[in-house]
Amino acid sequence: MKYTVFLKENRVFRRLYAKGKSAVSPAMVLYCRKNGRKENRYGITVSTKLGKAVIRNRVRRRLREIYRLNEDRFLPGYDIVVVARVKAVHSQYADLNKQFLRLANKLQLLHPLEEKEP
RNA sequence: CAAGUGAGCUGGACAGCCGCGUGGGCAGGCCGAAAGGCCGUCCAUGAGGAAAGUCCGGGCUCCAUAGGGCAAGGAUAACGGGUAACGCCCGCCGAAGGCGACUUCAGGACAAGUGCAACAGAGAGAUACCGCCUGGCCCGGUCUUGAAAACCGGUGAUCAGGUAAGGGUGGAAAGGUGAGGUAAGAGCUCACCCGCCGGCUCGGAAGUGUCCGGUGAUGUAAACUCUAUCCGGAGCAACACCGUGGAGGGGAAUGUGACCGGCCCGGUCUCCCCGGGGAGGUGGCUGGAGCGUAUCGGCAACGAUGCGCCUAGAUAGAUGGCUGUCUUUAACAGAACCCGGCUUACAGGCUCACUUGUGUU
RNA sequence: GGUACCAUAGCCAAGUGGUAAGGCAGAGGUCUGCAAAACCUCCACCCCCGGUUCAAAUCCGGGUGGUACCU
Numbered sequence: 001m002k003y004t005v006f007l008k009e010n011r012v013f014r015r016l017y018a019k020g021k022s023a024v025s026p027a028m029v030l031y032c033r034k035n036g037r038k039e040n041r042y043g044i045t046v047s048t049k050l051g052k053a054v055i056r057n058r059v060r061r062r063l064r065e066i067y068r069l070n071e072d073r074f075l076p077g078y079d080i081v082v083v084a085r086v087k088a089v090h091s092q093y094a095d096l097n098k099q100f101l102r103l104a105n106k107l108q109l110l111h112p113l114e115e116k117e118p
Numbered sequence: 119c120a121a122g123u124g125a126g127c128u129g130g131a132c133a134g135c136c137g138c139g140u141g142g143g144c145a146g147g148c149c150g151a152a153a154g155g156c157c158g159u160c161c162a163u164g165a166g167g168a169a170a171g172u173c174c175g176g177g178c179u180c181c182a183u184a185g186g187g188c189a190a191g192g193a194u195a196a197c198g199g200g201u202a203a204c205g206c207c208c209g210c211c212g213a214a215g216g217c218g219a220c221u222u223c224a225g226g227a228c229a230a231g232u233g234c235a236a237c238a239g240a241g242a243g244a245u246a247c248c249g250c251c252u253g254g255c256c257c258g259g260u261c262u263u264g265a266a267a268a269c270c271g272g273u274g275a276u277c278a279g280g281u282a283a284g285g286g287u288g289g290a291a292a293g294g295u296g297a298g299g300u301a302a303g304a305g306c307u308c309a310c311c312c313g314c315c316g317g318c319u320c321g322g323a324a325g326u327g328u329c330c331g332g333u334g335a336u337g338u339a340a341a342c343u344c345u346a347u348c349c350g351g352a353g354c355a356a357c358a359c360c361g362u363g364g365a366g367g368g369g370a371a372u373g374u375g376a377c378c379g380g381c382c383c384g385g386u387c388u389c390c391c392c393g394g395g396g397a398g399g400u401g402g403c404u405g406g407a408g409c410g411u412a413u414c415g416g417c418a419a420c421g422a423u424g425c426g427c428c429u430a431g432a433u434a435g436a437u438g439g440c441u442g443u444c445u446u447u448a449a450c451a452g453a454a455c456c457c458g459g460c461u462u463a464c465a466g467g468c469u470c471a472c473u474u475g476u477g478u479u
Numbered sequence: 480g481g482u483a484c485c486a487u488a489g490c491c492a493a494g495u496g497g498u499a500a501g502g503c504a505g506a507g508g509u510c511u512g513c514a515a516a517a518c519c520u521c522c523a524c525c526c527c528c529g530g531u532u533c534a535a536a537u538c539c540g541g542g543u544g545g546u547a548c549c550u
Contacts, residue, residue: 052451055451057452065137068138
């Protein structure tokens with residue numbers, strides 16, 4: 001991915017939960033905050049509540065794939081964190097994709113030309 | 119054909135597009151003085167039978183001991199074999215279950231010692247409450263004119279003794295059944311059976327057989343304990359190397375160095391100790407008790423030899439998304455230092471061997 | 480990834496094989512004109528499944544859930 005690195009440090013996650021803006025849908029929560037860089041930093045949180053390792057891996061891979069395929073539509077310079085909720089385990093990929101874009105639009109993370117309901 | 123028993127294998131496939139980790143190649147592009155890094159592109163390769171639980175056993179690393187022994191603590195437990203080792207596996211014995219194929223068993227010792235066995239029950243390792251029997255006393259009867267003696271009998275709140283068959287409690291009442299025997303009874307005696315110990319037979323051993331002899335002993339060791347065997351401890355977040363560690367605080371000493379000061383005293387900082395504070399990277403890391411196959415040895419587990427093969431190595435953690443076809447969202451489920459086991463979870467499919475029943479020939 | 484520990488009533492908890500103490504809360508009753516207090520009574524599949532034992536919350540094995548520690 002060209003404009004994005006993965007977010008790894010626990011400090012940054014905690015700061016986002018405390019100070020970032022958020023938006024909620026049944027299957028996920030999206031947090032974001034300006035980071036003052038030229039690139040985005042993207043993080044995924046999948047807790048043990050959702051299931052065992054195989055289930056968590058599948059959810060994480062889907063969320064990463066969704067961001068990868070939609071990366072060009074995002075404005076640069078943000079820290080973005082997706083927290084998966086329990087309903088994400090049994091959701092279809094297309095449904096997750098729709099929810100993700102709707103939340104991103106709500107937080108005004110997409111390019112202005114794209115600011116409409118997907 | 120139906121119902122079952124055991125062993126083993128498999129664990130979605132194929133095609134297209136977009137993506138990921140690792141290894142290798144590239145007269146490719148960018149950065150850099152260089153080493154090299156980043157990007158691009160091509161090729162190869164990329165989760166399991168349980169990767170899980172972390173319950174055992176080993177390798178490996180560090181610590182301790184440096185010959186080992188004892189104690190403590192822990193583990194295991196019929197016997198023989200396999201293995202690097204094991205609490206695992208194979209064979210076999212015994213016990214229990216099943217018509218059977220077969221399955222299950224922490225399966226040493228309570229006959230070395232100690233402990234525990236509530237409640238119930240007369241009594242729990244021995245007992246004597248009721249009962250049964252004998253004798254005394256007492257009472258009644260017979261005999262007698264009457265009494266005593268003798269005899270007979272006791273629904274007698276009695277005494278002494280014998281007994282352990284019966285009671286009906288309990289998980290368990292100290293061999294069982296039958297006969298003899300006796301005042302009543304009792305392995306007291308006998309026959310058969312059951313169990314234990316020893317001798318002899320067979321077997322490599324556990325063990326088996328025995329009309330050989332003795333003997334009758336409660337259960338519990340997943341109670342302490344005894345016997346035999348084994349175990350030093352911790353774990354890859356081990357460990358090694360490179361790099362990094364702000365400010366403030368306390369102590370010791372009056373020592374080292376520097377500064378303030380003309381000098382002493384004194385003050386500040388530093389060196390020393392305690393404690394606080396930090397950022398990570400590289401190796402360890404995958405070629406091994408390895409996998410496949412053939413032959414030989416062995417009932418088997420397994421072993422020996424020959425030939426062939428190299429098959430993940432991440433570090434917030436690589437396998438995903440979409441479309442189509444088959445037959446359905448495939449079940450349980452994701453390596454994290456590596457092996458050998460055990461346990462637990464699991465949809466569907468396949469193969470082999472065997473048992474019982476039914477039918478046909 | 481590794482190591483250790485815990486699970487008993489709604490809550491806090493005691494209980495070293497013999498039929499589960501106590502406190503708080505809750506329900507019912509006595510007392511009162513009505514309450515409070517006091518007193519009495521009730522409220523447990525001892526996390527689940529097997530095993531040892533005559534008998535298991537307790538002993539043994541397996542599982543489930545939770546907690547803490549190690550860079």
